[in-house]
Amino acid sequence: MQLRGSTALITGASRRIGRAIAERLADAGCNVALHCRHADEHAHACRDACAARGVRAVTLEASLLDPDAVAALPGLVVAEFGRLDILINNAATFEPMSLADFSLDRWQRDLAVNLTAPMILAHASAAALRSAGGRVINLCDAAAERPFPGYLSYCTSKAALESLTRSLALALAPEVCVVGVAPGVALWPDPMDSATKERLLSRIPLGRSGEPSDIAELIHFLLERGDYITGQILRVDGGRALR
Template sequence: MNLVDRVVLVTGGARRIGRAIVERLADSGCRVAVHYQTSRDEAQALVEQLRAAGREADALPADLADPAACGGLVEAVLRRFGRLDVLVNNASAFAPMTLEDFSVAVWDRMLRVNATAPCVLAHAARNALRAAGGRIVNLHDAATLRPWPDHVAYMVSKGALDTLTRVLARALAPEVNVVGIAVGVAAWPEHYDESLRERLVARIPLRRAGSPADIAAAVHYVLRDGDYLTGTIIPVDGGRHVV
């Protein structure tokens, strides 16, 4: 896909991996809708930075736990940019929960943000994406292959997203390609201490954590060169999935 002037919506685009995706796609000539929930200042600063570099960008808020707000976000993008070519479902909720601590509230929030929202956004965007011959890129977690028992709800929500990528690939074919990027470690959760980080890196064949830029490069590859990819979930995890 030629990326110049394509309109891209990146959810959770103000910080960390989402921000790297926004910057990479804007550098490639995309017009970018930077979605945020709480990171308004970071989103506005990023938009100013992109505009100063001659790019077109805007920041749009929504709480993706609310399905009505997901539909409203797509409408806002279409009003602001006039079209939508690419939806990047990057925003994610992340919280520990063991079976002992089971909480319906945590379960519902994980499922709503990580599985329901990507599906509602795809539903709301489907006609625009079909008209554009567009793409959806979903950000997965490579750990769903070996799910962590202390993050029950998060793992189930990301497992649902694994299936959603495959379902959407069929539901939106042949006009829209739907591809997943399964992230290993690319931006540490802020509460992970040094010894935990070292233990996790020791299990990665490439012996280093990835970076937001590594994930942004994979998203860029899928969009620019992945015309024959759909329903595929690509691990970008330093080889962790083969250990």
């Protein structure tokens, strides 16, 4: 698809991988609607960095725990930009939950952010995406297949998001391609101790962590060149899935 002049809605775009994606799309001439939990200094910095690349950039504040606020986002983008071509479900919550820690409230909150919000957004965006011949990209996780111990709700939510990616690819075909991008380690969680980092790195055949730009570059490729790719989950994990 032609990125120049298109419009993308990116969730959790204020920092880290979301910001890298936003700036990469802005580099390609794509206007960006930057969803954030709070329009704080990180959100404004990302908006300004994108606008400095010559595209239109706005921040849209919403808690992904509020289904009505989530459902309203695509309409706000269409009202602002006149179109919505690309939905990137990047935001997520990543918190430990062991069997002993299980609480129904926490479980439901984690699934609401990581799984239900992408579903609501896909539903609310579907008409605009169809008429644009657009794309949905879901940020999954290589850990969906080989779960981290003690991250029950997170790993379950990401495994379900993979499944949702395939179902949405069928539901939105033939107009819209839907792809999952599954990082391994693209950016360490903050905080993380060095012993845990070493242990995780030892399982990565390429021997190093990735970078947010690895994710942003793949997404750029998928949007610009991936016209015949849908329903796939593409790992960007340095080969971690092999071990």
